[in-house]
Amino acid sequence: MDSTQQFWEDFYRDKDQVWSGKANPILVNEVAALTPGTALDLGCGEGGDAIWLTQQGWRVTAVDISDVALQRAAAHAAEAGVEGITWERHDLAKSFPEGRFDLVSAQFFHSPVAEDGERDKALRRAAEAVAPGGTLVVAGHAGWPTWMDEPPHKDVHFPTTAEVLEALALADGEWTVERQDLITHDFPGPEGQHGTRSDNVLRVRRSG
Template sequence: MDSTRQFWEDFYRDKDQVWSGKVNPLLEREVATLTPGTALDLGCGEGGDAIWLARQGWRVTAVDISETALKRAAGHAAEAGVEGIVWERHDLAVSFPEGSFDLVSAQFFHSPVAEDGERDKALRRAAEAVAPGGTLVVAGHAGWPTWMEEPPHEHVHFPTPAEVLEALTLDESEWTVEAQDVVTRDFPGPEGQAGTRSDNVLRVRRNV
């Protein structure tokens, strides 16, 4: 097993549950008014977004590098009685799901072990997978929480929506930028510290 895959397997194996199981609020905000069709959830983790999308009527392909995460996500979907999700394991630096999709979602697509350029390459491939008339939503952190005095990774760069858009190298005649925002929300610390955290979101639509 290569080091990237091992990192994410260990990441999920270390805890019985890593994420809340709820949909990412930015994804809900950006797609709530879209007509359900086919969706691709990149880096699906324990399945919170994929399960929510399926409940809204989307037919979902959910992808992660970690077999542990995928098994856990499939278990959560089964427990909730949610169908319409195909779970696939991919290292997006190596392989990518086949087909085109009405929605492609990359939520908090950060990796401390990705090589330079891997994220941008995967996101460009994600854009290629958007069907005509379809939507790409990319959300990510804009920085560390305000209460965090000593960040765990001091030199991490959080791309702005403009930087993500530039890295996608989209043909402006084929795409429309629908949202390019920074969203700040209350984000208390683990010991109840008051604070906020800002996140970036980019939503682009492929023209019909």
């Protein structure tokens, strides 16, 4: 096990549950009007998005680097009575799921231990995996919460949607940018502090 996988295994082992178990609101908003087909969930964590997508009729392949996360996600799916999700472990800097998908989702695809260029490479692979007529949705934080005076990783760069688009290197005439936006929402602190956080949203559709 290399250091990147070890980081994420420890990240999930540290708590019995890390995430809420609910689907990311940005994903729900961006795909609610799409016709269900095949979907790829990158960095699926504990499975909230994959479970929700399956409940909407999508046939989902869900990927994470952490075995702990994948085992927990599969257990959550079983508890919810959701079947048919394909769970795969990948370090996306080294391997990628096979096939093409009508929807590829990369929600909050951040890593404090990724090497330079790894995220961009994975996102380009994500775009390549979108089937003709399919959609790629990339959501990411635009910065730390406003109440956070001492961020845990001060040197982290949060890419803008323009930077993500540049990194994707999408072929001219083959893609349509359907949404490129900055969303600010209430985000209270752990001790009830008032605050907000901003997120970037990019949705692009492949021709076909």
